[in-house]
Amino acid sequence: MRKSLFFILVLALLFMIVPVKTQAQDAYRPQGLFMRPELYSAVAVEIGYQINPFFQISGGFGVEIDISGESRSLPEMLLGFRLYTSEKKWAAFFDYHLGFLFFDGLALPVHRLSLGPSVKNFDFGLGVIYSSLDGESFFGPCLTIGYNFRVGNKE
Numbered sequence: 001m002r003k004s005l006f007f008i009l010v011l012a013l014l015f016m017i018v019p020v021k022t023q024a025q026d027a028y029r030p031q032g033l034f035m036r037p038e039l040y041s042a043v044a045v046e047i048g049y050q051i052n053p054f055f056q057i058s059g060g061f062g063v064e065i066d067i068s069g070e071s072r073s074l075p076e077m078l079l080g081f082r083l084y085t086s087e088k089k090w091a092a093f094f095d096y097h098l099g100f101l102f103f104d105g106l107a108l109p110v111h112r113l114s115l116g117p118s119v120k121n122f123d124f125g126l127g128v129i130y131s132s133l134d135g136e137s138f139f140g141p142c143l144t145i146g147y148n149f150r151v152g153n154k155e
Contacts (some may be wrong), residue, residue: 028053028087028088028089028091028120028121029050029053029054029056029084029087029091029121029148030050030053030150031050031051031052031053032049032050032150032151032152033047033048033049033050033150033151033152034047034048034049034050034056034058034148034149034150034151035047035048035148035149035151036048036058036060036146036147036148036149037146037147037149038062038144038145038146039144039145039146040112040129040142040143040144040145041064041065041129041142042062042063042064042065042076043062043063043065044060044061044062044063044076044078045060045061045062046058046059046060046078046080047059047060048060050148053084053087054083054084054085054087055081055082055083055084056081056082056084057079057080057081057082058079058080058081058082059077059078059079059080060077060078061075061076061077061078062075062076062078062099063075063076064076064101074101074102074103075101075102076099076100076101076102076110077099077100077102078097078098078099078100078110078112079097079098079099080095080096080097080098080112081095081096082094082095082096083095084118089119089120090117090118090119091117091118092115092116092117092118093115093116093117093118093123093125094114094115095112095113095114095115095116095125095127095144096111096112096113097111097112098110098111098112099111099112101131106133108131108133109131109132109133110129110130110131111129111130111131112127112128112129112130112142112144113127113128113130114126114127114128114142114144115127116144121147121148121149121150122146122147122148123144123145123146123147123148124144124145125142125143125144125145125146126141126142126143126144127141127142127144128140128141128142129141129142
């Protein structure tokens with residue numbers, strides 16, 4: 001498991017340091033509202049605010065897909081923030097989300113940490129998910145894919 005996590009983190013770091021030719025343009029991540037549909041072990045929609053080209057906050061709802069063999073889906077609520085390393089078209093990002101899965105009358109806290117490249121409004125992240133409840137914990141890899149739709153901004 002540690003080798004897998006190490007591999008994922010090294011891969012994410014490589015995505016961030018690979019030199020990429022960029023064009024200097026303003027407003028790749030303009031200040032304002034955005035909506036981001038996102039796919040990972042859940043299907044989620046977040047609404048957020050881009051505070052500046054480097055920092056955004058968001059919150060949303062999703063449906064966790066249960067892959068344990070039981071045919072059910074779990075509702076999820078999440079809050080998070082994201083830091084970008086550049087205001088250019090290509091930028092690396094660091095993303096942290098705290099979510100809660102609701103099932104059997106419980107709210108299971110879930111932490112998601114991901115790193116990856118962002119190309120204008122499209123992003124691809126690799127990271128980890130961690131959750132713990134009553135002494136039992138889950139730790140696993142996470143792959144996220146999302147797109148930021150800017151609300152009220154002309155692009």
